[in-house]
Each structure stands twice: as structure tokens, then as C-alpha cells.
Amino acid sequence: MSTHSPFGRLLTAMVSPMRPDGSIDEEGARRLATHLLDTGHDGIVVNGTTGESATLSEDESIAMVRLVAETVGDRAQVVAGVGSNNTAHSVEMAHRAQDAGATGLLLVSPYYNKPTQPGLVAHCKAVAAATELPVMLYDIPGRTGIPFTTATLLELAQVPTIRAVKDAKGNAFGTSKVLAATDLLYFSGDDATTLPWLALGAIGTVSVVGHVAGREYAAMLAAVDAGDLAAAREVHERLIPAVEAIMTPSQGAIMAKAALVELGVIEHATVRLPLVESPPEHLEALRAGLKESGLL
Numbered sequence: 001m002s003t004h005s006p007f008g009r010l011l012t013a014m015v016s017p018m019r020p021d022g023s024i025d026e027e028g029a030r031r032l033a034t035h036l037l038d039t040g041h042d043g044i045v046v047n048g049t050t051g052e053s054a055t056l057s058e059d060e061s062i063a064m065v066r067l068v069a070e071t072v073g074d075r076a077q078v079v080a081g082v083g084s085n086n087t088a089h090s091v092e093m094a095h096r097a098q099d100a101g102a103t104g105l106l107l108v109s110p111y112y113n114k115p116t117q118p119g120l121v122a123h124c125k126a127v128a129a130a131t132e133l134p135v136m137l138y139d140i141p142g143r144t145g146i147p148f149t150t151a152t153l154l155e156l157a158q159v160p161t162i163r164a165v166k167d168a169k170g171n172a173f174g175t176s177k178v179l180a181a182t183d184l185l186y187f188s189g190d191d192a193t194t195l196p197w198l199a200l201g202a203i204g205t206v207s208v209v210g211h212v213a214g215r216e217y218a219a220m221l222a223a224v225d226a227g228d229l230a231a232a233r234e235v236h237e238r239l240i241p242a243v244e245a246i247m248t249p250s251q252g253a254i255m256a257k258a259a260l261v262e263l264g265v266i267e268h269a270t271v272r273l274p275l276v277e278s279p280p281e282h283l284e285a286l287r288a289g290l291k292e293s294g295l296l
Contacts, residue, residue, distance in 0.1 A: 008043025069101025245289025
């Protein structure tokens, strides 16, 4: 498996820390970015779904890119989410993200307006042509309603700046077909599939649980690189309670913020409507899962 990636290999889709009034907590964001660096990350995704990109203004989104880029310097790659269901808006955000210091772009398929596959190809080519930054496609039809079909991925793999796929589609055989036929770098986009996707040939992960388990995922990657699947499986199994506690009770951004508060990384678990903070029973299950995985 190739270990070279312009995005890094261990990435977390970073939450956007907020104060109780809902404003961006810039100091909290700096602390969090530093925490991710200190726990083994070589890439950070900013303004992904877990970063609550849907409820950040354009200026807030770009400010987050700039803040994280300034904080990490040359210690990690900064991948900016620029996805939209309006191609012109995505192109504009790509330009602004590059100017703010992003080193890569994350491009989700357009949501809600449900383009055809030729429309999806045209959308991705337009955004990829907007800058010279490497692009990671984000395939998550459970949220967008639109998958990247195998034929579409094979076509987009011919675009020089489209370099990778964050795969949250859950189609292992389809993923294998694209890996076998292209040079696209694959990243698990679902914490439950990180080890299986690495075993298929994925180069890394874009995690949510990585907010609190960076060292563990770094160990998993190292074990896979060394061909020690038994050691990688041990990490995978140890993290099952944490993955379940963060990803299943409600929503990743909500639970990741709550977990970071439990670990003392950020001060507040504030999220913006329509998201709401975790109820007591979810927090209790979260603490139990983190403890069982040895993270708390």
C-alpha cells in the first residue's frame, strides 16, 4: 500500500468549537487543532459535516480554515470542505479556502437537488479546475441522496487534481473495483469501516472518533503498514465501545463535542440549531464507552 498522500493519512473532520452563545470559540479551535496534532494527526478536515458547515456562514467557514492553517503550520495538511449544491458557490469557496491556507479540498456530492451522474461529473470537474489544490471527493449518499457510481469515479479519476475519495458509502466490492482500476487514494469516511477499508487498500481515514482516539488510529495505521492485521484488529476491537458511543446515540458533531468536553479539550459542547446538545442518558453512555475503550 502506498503511504504517500497529499492530504495526510490520519485525518479527523474537526468540530467547530463554540461558546454558549453559539459564536465560534477561536481559542478553543486552536486548542483542538493542537490536540489533534499532538495525538498523531497529519491532516485536519475543516468545514466538513462534523464541523457544522451547514450552519456556518461563508466568512466563518473561511475564518476557520485560516485559523487552523495558522495553528498547524507545516505540521499537517488542512483540507477544507467546499461542498455545496450550487457549483458556482463551491467554486467560490474553493478559491477562498486556497487563499486562507487550505492545502486540499473536500468535495461532497451536491445534495437535495439530485443531479444526474453527468451533472455530478461536471460539478466536480468545475470545482477541481478552480484551483490547483488536490481534491478529495466525499461519497456519502446516506446524507446527500446521490452516490458516486463506479463509472463516475473511474471518469473523475482521470482529472489530475482529483486525487482521493472519502468513502462513506459502505460498498466494499465497489470500493475494491475503483482501487483496482485507478490511482485514487481511498479514505474510510465511517469509523465503523476504518479497519476493513484499510485491509482493502485504503490509505487512511477521515474520522470523527479521531477527536479522542488519534493515537489509537495511528497505531492501527502503523500495524496495517507492517502487515500485522492481528494488532490492527486489536485496536479496532478496543475502539468499538467508543465508536458506538460517539456515532450511534444521535449525531457525530454533537457527540464528538461532548466527548471533547469530557476530555477537557474544549470548554463547551454548544451546537447550532437544528442540532441540540446531548441529553443526560447519551452523556452517560458516552462516558461508559470512552472508559471501556480506555480513552477516559
